[in-house]
Amino acid sequence: MSTPDLALIDTDVASVLYRARLFQRVVPAGLVGAVTDRALAICVITLGEASYGALSRKWSARRTAEMLAFYADSFDVIELSRAAAVEYGRLRAATEALGRPVASNDLWIAASASANGLPLVTLNRRHFEPLTLHGLRLL
Secondary structure (H helix, E strand, C coil): CCCCEEEEECHHHHHHHHHHHHHCCCCCHHHHHHHCCEEEEEEHHHHHHHHHHHHHCCCCHHHHHHHHHHHHHHCEEECCCHHHHHHHHHHHHHHHHCCCCCCHHHHHHHHHHHHCCCCEECCCHHHHHHHHCCCCCEC
């Protein structure tokens, strides 16, 4: 049996998958195709954004812990590395030079994907499209 391909998912995809599990919501068909038969990872930035979301919405400690447990059980976590930091700088400079800056957290997520040779699964393609000109692969 072969190992499934690994893909990095952004914060919105992780959130959709969490809500699908928690509330039995339907996952969009396009997303199902991108994540089926793949091992999934999140960047540590996504974990930070999810934690922030829970705190800003004043979730209970129990609900927050359940969400974090789901993330731990469902996704590998990609830590930031020197390679990701260098890639972040390259992507930021390149997109700003073209007059198409990308939000900082999106840049970190994209840099983590690129530095680790992983495709990125996102529901916000327009946020990440400018980065495909610089090597980011989107699913």
